[in-house]
Amino acid sequence: MRRNASITLLAVGHACVDIYQGAVASLVPFFVAERAYGYAAVSGIVLAASLLSSVAQPVFGALTDRRAMPWLLPVSTLLGGLGIALSGVSGSYALTLAFVAVSGVGVAAYHPESARVARLASRGSHSAMGWFSLGGNLGFAVAPLMVAAVVAAGGLRLTPLLVVPALVGSVLCLPVLRALERKRSADPGPAPVAGRDDTVSFVKLSFAVVCRSVVFVGLSTFISLYAKQRMGGGAAAGTAALFVLYLGGAVGSVLGGGLAGRWGRVTVSRWSYLVTVGAVAGVVFVPGPALYLFVALTSAGLYVPFSLQLTLGQDYLPTRVGTAGGITLGLTVSIGGLVSPLIGSLADAMSLRTALAPLILMPAVSWLLFRTLPEPTVPPSATAARQKGDDSDGALSPAPPDHR
Known part of the structure; x- marks a missing residue:
C-alpha cells in the first residue's frame, strides 16, 4: 500500500472518531429540549466526555508503549461511536452519562496508537502527518452538522x-493494519536505535501546547457571542465566526506540514505563534468585518504547529511515543479547557472583550518556550530505515523505535 493511500485512510478514520468529540456538545441543546436538563446536568455530560477523552489518553499511551496494540484502532472507533449512539436511547441521566463516558474512553484509546501508526505510515513526512491531523479537525467540525x-x-x-x-472508520483502518503486518512479516529488519529521551524539552513543549489550547478553547467557546456583540448582528454573525475558526484550522493543519519540510518544525512553530500574538490582538481590538480576517489568521496560526507538536513530542520521547502522543493530543488539551470557566466568570464580572484580552499573552508564552527548544535529530539507523521504506514503492517501512 502506498503512503498516500495509507494516510488518506487513516485521516478519514481519524475524522470518523473525532466526530464523536464534537457530537457531545452538539447533543446538548437536544438534551435540554427533550429532557429538560439544566445547565449543571448538561455540564456534567460534557465534562464526562472531555475529561475521559483527554485525561485517559496518556494512560493508553503508556500501555501502547509497553506493547503495540494496532487492534485498538477499530475497537476504539466502534466504542466511541457506540457510546454516542446509545446516549439518546434511554431517558435515564445516569445511563446517558455512562454512555457518553464510554464514548470518551473510546476516543481516548484511539489517539495514542493511531498517532504511532500514522507516523509509521507517513515514514517521517511532516506533510503526511498534517493530513492525518486534518482528518480529526474536519471530523470535529462536521459533528454539529x-x-x-x-x-x-x-x-x-x-x-x-x-x-x-x-462503522466506516473501523473498516477503513483495516487495510492499513494488514499492510503493516505483511511488511513486518516479510522484512522485520533490525530495530533502529531509539536515542535518549529529552524530558526537559518535552515538558517545555507540553506547556506551549497548553497555552495554545487555552487560546483555541477560549475562542471556540466565546467567539460566537463576541462576534454578535462586535458586529451587531444575530446568530448568523456568530455562526460565521465559528465556521471561520474551524476552517482556518483545517488550512493551518495542512500548511504546517509543508512549511516544516522546508524550514523545520521548531522554526515554523515559533514563527506561527509570533504571528498568532498579533492575530489574537486583532480579534480582541479591531472592529468591523476585519474581525473575521483575524479569526482566520488566529486559527491558522494555532493549527500550523498542531501536527508538528505531535511529532516533536514523539521525537523528544523516542522510547515512549505512545505517552508523548497521549499527552500532546489529550492531557494538554484538557488542561487548556479548564480555563474556559475562568474566562466566562471574568466576562460576567466585567466584559467579554476584557475576558478575552489575556488570551493575547498565551501564544507569546508559546513563542518564548519554542525559542528554547531544539530541533530533534533522527538517529542514523532510523534514517536508514526510513530511506529503505522510501525505496520500496510506497510500502510501509518497519516500525520506528518504540521499545515495546
Missing part, C-alpha cells in the same frame, strides 16, 4: 444512526 441532520429530524431516539461513521 451530522447531529443536526439526524436528531433534528426525529429527536434523540434516532441517535443510534450516529454509529455509522464509527
Whole structure:
C-alpha cells in the first residue's frame, strides 16, 4: 500500500472518531429540549466526555508503549461511536452519562496508537502527518452538522444512526493494519536505535501546547457571542465566526506540514505563534468585518504547529511515543479547557472583550518556550530505515523505535 493511500485512510478514520468529540456538545441543546436538563446536568455530560477523552489518553499511551496494540484502532472507533449512539436511547441521566463516558474512553484509546501508526505510515513526512491531523479537525467540525441532520429530524431516539461513521472508520483502518503486518512479516529488519529521551524539552513543549489550547478553547467557546456583540448582528454573525475558526484550522493543519519540510518544525512553530500574538490582538481590538480576517489568521496560526507538536513530542520521547502522543493530543488539551470557566466568570464580572484580552499573552508564552527548544535529530539507523521504506514503492517501512 502506498503512503498516500495509507494516510488518506487513516485521516478519514481519524475524522470518523473525532466526530464523536464534537457530537457531545452538539447533543446538548437536544438534551435540554427533550429532557429538560439544566445547565449543571448538561455540564456534567460534557465534562464526562472531555475529561475521559483527554485525561485517559496518556494512560493508553503508556500501555501502547509497553506493547503495540494496532487492534485498538477499530475497537476504539466502534466504542466511541457506540457510546454516542446509545446516549439518546434511554431517558435515564445516569445511563446517558455512562454512555457518553464510554464514548470518551473510546476516543481516548484511539489517539495514542493511531498517532504511532500514522507516523509509521507517513515514514517521517511532516506533510503526511498534517493530513492525518486534518482528518480529526474536519471530523470535529462536521459533528454539529451530522447531529443536526439526524436528531433534528426525529429527536434523540434516532441517535443510534450516529454509529455509522464509527462503522466506516473501523473498516477503513483495516487495510492499513494488514499492510503493516505483511511488511513486518516479510522484512522485520533490525530495530533502529531509539536515542535518549529529552524530558526537559518535552515538558517545555507540553506547556506551549497548553497555552495554545487555552487560546483555541477560549475562542471556540466565546467567539460566537463576541462576534454578535462586535458586529451587531444575530446568530448568523456568530455562526460565521465559528465556521471561520474551524476552517482556518483545517488550512493551518495542512500548511504546517509543508512549511516544516522546508524550514523545520521548531522554526515554523515559533514563527506561527509570533504571528498568532498579533492575530489574537486583532480579534480582541479591531472592529468591523476585519474581525473575521483575524479569526482566520488566529486559527491558522494555532493549527500550523498542531501536527508538528505531535511529532516533536514523539521525537523528544523516542522510547515512549505512545505517552508523548497521549499527552500532546489529550492531557494538554484538557488542561487548556479548564480555563474556559475562568474566562466566562471574568466576562460576567466585567466584559467579554476584557475576558478575552489575556488570551493575547498565551501564544507569546508559546513563542518564548519554542525559542528554547531544539530541533530533534533522527538517529542514523532510523534514517536508514526510513530511506529503505522510501525505496520500496510506497510500502510501509518497519516500525520506528518504540521499545515495546
